[in-house]
Amino acid sequence: MSPSNPDSTASFGHGDTSVSCLKPENGFVDSLSLVHSEKAVEELLQQTPVEGMDEHLIEFSEALRTVAKALRRAAEGKASAQAEAAEWKRRYELEKTRNIQMERKAQIAEQNGNIDCGRVKNSDKQLMQQNELDKIFDECCMKHGICSHEVLRDRGSDSSSNVDRSKMMRKASFKLSWWCKGENGDQHKHDIVSFEKGNITTAERSSKQISLKWESDPQTVLILTKPNSVSVRILCAQMVRWLKEKKKLNIYVEPRVRAELLTESSDFNYVQTWKDDQEILLLHTKVDLVITLGGDGTVLWAASMFKGPVPPIVPFSLGSLGFMTPFHSEHFKECLDSVLRGPVSITLRHRLLCRVIRDAAKNEYETEEPILVLNEVTIDRGISSYLTNLECYCDNSFVTCVQGDGLILSTTSGSTAYSLAAGGSMVHPQVPGILFTPICPHSLSFRPLILPEHVTLRIVVPFNSRSPAWASFDGKDRKQLAAGDALLCSMAPCPVPTACQVDSTSDFLSSILDGLHWNLRKTQSFDGPRELQDIIQI
Numbered sequence: 001m002s003p004s005n006p007d008s009t010a011s012f013g014h015g016d017t018s019v020s021c022l023k024p025e026n027g028f029v030d031s032l033s034l035v036h037s038e039k040a041v042e043e044l045l046q047q048t049p050v051e052g053m054d055e056h057l058i059e060f061s062e063a064l065r066t067v068a069k070a071l072r073r074a075a076e077g078k079a080s081a082q083a084e085a086a087e088w089k090r091r092y093e094l095e096k097t098r099n100i101q102m103e104r105k106a107q108i109a110e111q112n113g114n115i116d117c118g119r120v121k122n123s124d125k126q127l128m129q130q131n132e133l134d135k136i137f138d139e140c141c142m143k144h145g146i147c148s149h150e151v152l153r154d155r156g157s158d159s160s161s162n163v164d165r166s167k168m169m170r171k172a173s174f175k176l177s178w179w180c181k182g183e184n185g186d187q188h189k190h191d192i193v194s195f196e197k198g199n200i201t202t203a204e205r206s207s208k209q210i211s212l213k214w215e216s217d218p219q220t221v222l223i224l225t226k227p228n229s230v231s232v233r234i235l236c237a238q239m240v241r242w243l244k245e246k247k248k249l250n251i252y253v254e255p256r257v258r259a260e261l262l263t264e265s266s267d268f269n270y271v272q273t274w275k276d277d278q279e280i281l282l283l284h285t286k287v288d289l290v291i292t293l294g295g296d297g298t299v300l301w302a303a304s305m306f307k308g309p310v311p312p313i314v315p316f317s318l319g320s321l322g323f324m325t326p327f328h329s330e331h332f333k334e335c336l337d338s339v340l341r342g343p344v345s346i347t348l349r350h351r352l353l354c355r356v357i358r359d360a361a362k363n364e365y366e367t368e369e370p371i372l373v374l375n376e377v378t379i380d381r382g383i384s385s386y387l388t389n390l391e392c393y394c395d396n397s398f399v400t401c402v403q404g405d406g407l408i409l410s411t412t413s414g415s416t417a418y419s420l421a422a423g424g425s426m427v428h429p430q431v432p433g434i435l436f437t438p439i440c441p442h443s444l445s446f447r448p449l450i451l452p453e454h455v456t457l458r459i460v461v462p463f464n465s466r467s468p469a470w471a472s473f474d475g476k477d478r479k480q481l482a483a484g485d486a487l488l489c490s491m492a493p494c495p496v497p498t499a500c501q502v503d504s505t506s507d508f509l510s511s512i513l514d515g516l517h518w519n520l521r522k523t524q525s526f527d528g529p530r531e532l533q534d535i536i537q538i
């Protein structure tokens, strides 16, 4: 089958089993049929006798495996491109509805103008209407993310409109197409979204400061604490008492913490906990606020407890560094008072969704349990003394081959953690993106990259790798990646909202200045050679 020939039909037959890849009318191979085809290939391979197989049969089965992999990749490309196309369709529909509403508003304004301003000259009226229109367009662009500013419908057909057509600039129509480049060219081009006429503006950006305002009073808090710390234990008991007695809140803690509190006093009987992991999965439906007492590791721990939506986290600093823990424990009453009252500034921290796909997997959907990370996923050489060899793809485009100690795929929140130590840039946590940072690459030109948030990265351990690689997630849960295994990484849908002391930018700058002493240098003394002195002497 030639990937460049879109009409090609390929079929591979062996006995009763046949795999065919037909290209349907819309130009894309149906993903379900791809999965079925791949299954059929696997079945065919299983049916093929291994022993006594001559060289041709081996070659033939190799070819089938390659076809199965190509089909699998095509299915993945299609799924992601379809999601993007759907998003653009949704935006297009929104835009269209908005335009119709705006046109109606303009007509009403025009009619009102005819009644109220009978004596106003026609040209003045038109100017007013145009200003009104501009105002509406501007308001619209302030409210929406990506907005086609001044998208004008063709007024030629509108006989009720008195707007001077010569003043209404006709704009060339254009199309926007969102597509994802496939491995074998651009065969994955997808739905075309067209705007009738107009400009594109991005009036609202995802990195705007976010503020949380309670619409009803918070009822339940979950307190998570760093283990084995006396100061944390003392603070936890004080906080629980205050939240119950003064704020009348329901309190959840981990089973370990409840046992600790009860050894202190049986008064803490009101504190609730859970029995098993199933209950943890439902915590987000009960908890309004999470409080962490510890360092950054405790914030990572808190985030890892929520596989889906995460309630707002108020992180108190009881560790040494505290990049993500802006609240000071000495003032916990004032801090919590203000957070419970609201509004409070929030940093929406993006997470990465990581999936390990074993070489033996039948298709891309047969993955192990996905893992969410708030800082980073690291693929390294583990205890092996050989260089890691990792093939990296971004949305099916080959990026590079990492030969060195490993690779870090980091969130922007994680940019100040391991990625920073490996030479990656520090990035404001509200910036959506994925950092691609090599660890000790054995090359002189391997600079770190920052990729946009919508990409899917695939890191593959090639068959010619001398040793397996190891993946770890926020510094935990190490998994071995054998030859042929892959790690898929993309932005997760549910971010981690953490409360800010001031706002996300001030907190970020304070953390790099106080925590890392970033760019700290003694100020140069006033004496010594300087231009000003030379000028005075002259």
Ligand SMILES: NC(=O)c1ccc[n+]([C@@H]2O[C@H](COP(=O)([O-])OP(=O)(O)OC[C@H]3O[C@@H](n4cnc5c(N)ncnc54)[C@H](O)[C@@H]3O)[C@@H](O)[C@H]2O)c1
Pocket: 295, 296, 297, 298, 300, 319, 321, 322, 323, 324, 375, 376, 413, 414, 415, 416, 417, 418, 419, 421, 473, 474, 475
């Ligand atoms: N060479 C390195 O710098 C290195 C090596 C391994 C792991 N780590 C980091 O440790 C993290 C796990 O943290 P832990 O507390 O469970 O382990 P840990 O107890 O070993 O602490 C690691 C250190 O990294 C700091 N840290 C964690 N997240 C941070 C962030 N987002 N920004 C700035 N500093 C941060 C912590 O405050 C702590 O001082 C991993 O996600 C990884 O980023 C760093």
Ligand SMILES: Nc1ncnc2c1ncn2[C@@H]1O[C@H](COP(=O)(O)OP(=O)(O)OP(=O)(O)O)[C@@H](O)[C@H]1O
Pocket: 224, 225, 226, 227, 254, 294, 295, 296, 297, 298, 299, 300, 301, 318, 319, 320, 321, 322
């Ligand atoms: N509730 C918890 N249960 C189990 N382990 C936890 C919990 N909270 C934190 N940890 C783990 O304890 C370790 C230390 O936590 P944390 O980083 O918060 O404290 P720290 O090391 O004192 O802080 P810092 O690194 O800033 O000095 C981390 O590895 C973290 O994953």
